[in-house]
Amino acid sequence: MLKKKKKSNVVYGLLALFFSLLLFFNANGSNFQNSIASSETFDETAHDVPITIDYDSDEYYIQGYEKTADVTLSGANRVQLNAEANEETRNFEVVADLTDLGEGTHDVPLEIENLSNSVDASAEPDTLTVTIEKKETKNFQIDTQDLEDKLQDGFELDNLAVSPEEVEVTSGEETMKDISRVVVSSDLETINENISDSFPLEAVDENGESLSASLNPQNVDLRMEVSAPDKEVSLEPSQTGEAAEGVTDYDFQLSENSATITGAQNLLDDVDSLEVPIDVTDITEPTTRNIDVQTPPQLSSDIDSVTVNITPVFEDSTTEESNGDESATDDQAPANEENNEENENTEVEDTITETTDSSQVEENSPEEETTTQESQEQTQTEDSQEQQGSADEQIGSQENEEETER
Known part of the structure; x- marks a missing residue:
């Protein structure tokens, strides 16, 4: 019995030792992992961070320097790192201190200020090249x-x-x-x-x-x-499409016959007219349409569109119009002959009247008026009779010629 109890105690002891060791290594292993995790670092880069330059701006003017730098950030605290990398939440700034420098060109180290202790940073470039001059101000007219x-x-x-x-x-x-x-x-x-x-x-x-x-x-x-230079050009209708059956032609009446175009002179020189394309497809009766004027590229026109009256011309109507014109010419021939006869008679009568008036207008001098009055009256009477007889002979001769022609 004693041996069995001793064996049981040994077994229990060994089991207790095993579990103790197991718990010991498990606890130490967790601390070791936490220690490794706590030493891990993260990196972030803040691009185009403005460089703040400290100098006497009342006395000096600076130039020739870079205005931004890229800053690389590193740290174990990921939250703090992201906050510094973000432009809206960062606390640090990149500074170049020129307060102890005079005129000339200098290489100045860049410093990162107001950075959290849990974050490390480095700037690229790490130095700033800047030229310092005495400040001067003038007024200039804008050229x-x-x-x-x-x-x-x-x-x-x-x-x-x-x-x-x-x-x-x-x-x-x-x-x-x-x-x-x-x-x-x-x-x-x-x-x-x-x-x-x-x-x-x-x-x-x-x-x-x-x-x-x-x-x-x-x-x-x-x-x-x-x-812009301008130029007046004509508007030219251009027929497009197929004419309807029986239509031989179309008459186009435009509301505007010319337009003023503007543009570069070398382009204007190449344009003498603007096209007005008129589609006559299926037009068989007088039609009115609004048509766009075709203006070349890089030119503008004061007229964008025109109203066009489109009148179809049919083959039958063309023949009738020609026949009508010939008939009208034949009817007018007799009337023209009668008018010619009347004009000739009128000319003869006008000649007689002018001759008589001119004879009556003539006057003698005051000294001869009394002695010659009777003889003048007799002479005028004889002249009038002779002129009347001559006129009658001319009228009779013309009438005989007219009868012979008829």
């Missing part, structure tokens, strides 16, 4: 010659206005010597229409190269009015 030079061939400048007309330019003393003018910066290649918009300004040298300067204001309101 618009570049815009005028961009007018398309043939266009004329009617009005150009900028507001304001003058701008304040701040730069370094040495750079200011190279500034030739302040111009309107735009990507316009050619100008062929009116412009009313706001554009940025830039300071340039005599070669048109942009220079570093601070402008006040930075933008200008521009209003530019231009006029």
Whole structure:
């Protein structure tokens, strides 16, 4: 019995030791894993972080430097890391300190300030190259010659206005010597229409190269009015489609016969007329339609469409009209002969009347009037009788000729 009890105690002891060791290693293994997990780090990159530059802005003007940097962040706290990487929630800033530097070009180390202790950071680039100059300010009139030079061939400048007309330019003393003018910066290649918009300004040298300067204001309101060359051209109807059966032709009456086109002069030179395409398909009776005028690309017309009266011409009606014209000509022949006879008689009578009047108008001098009055009256009577007889003979002769012709 004693041996059995001893064996049982040994077994229980071994089992207890086993479970104790098992619990020991299980507990230490969890702490070991937590220790490994706590040493893991994460990385984030914040792009285009603005660089803050400390310097005496009342005395100096700085230029030639990068305005942003990329910052690599690392840390074990993922939440804190994301907050610093986010532009809206970050606390740190990249700083270049120039307060102890004078005029000239310097390489300045970049420092990261206000960063959480649980996060490490490095900037790229890690140094800033900057030029420091004495500050100078001048006023410049805005130069618009570049815009005028961009007018398309043939266009004329009617009005150009900028507001304001003058701008304040701040730069370094040495750079200011190279500034030739302040111009309107735009990507316009050619100008062929009116412009009313706001554009940025830039300071340039005599070669048109942009220079570093601070402008006040930075933008200008521009209003530019231009006029294009124009030309008057005819509107030409052009028949399209198939004519209906029995229709030999169509008569087109346009509400407008000419239009004024505008555009570049080289394009205007190639255009003498604008086409008005008229589709006559299935038209068998007088029809009125509104037709678009065909204007070449890059040109504009003061008339976009015209009203067209379309009248079909049939083969039978053409023949009848021709016959009617011939009949009318035959009917008019006798009437014309009668009119010719009446005109001849009228001419003879007018001749007699003019001769008689001219004879009566003649007067003698006052001294001869008394002595010759009777002889004049007798002479006038004889002349009138002779003229009347001659007129009667002419009328009789004409009547005989007319009877012979009939």
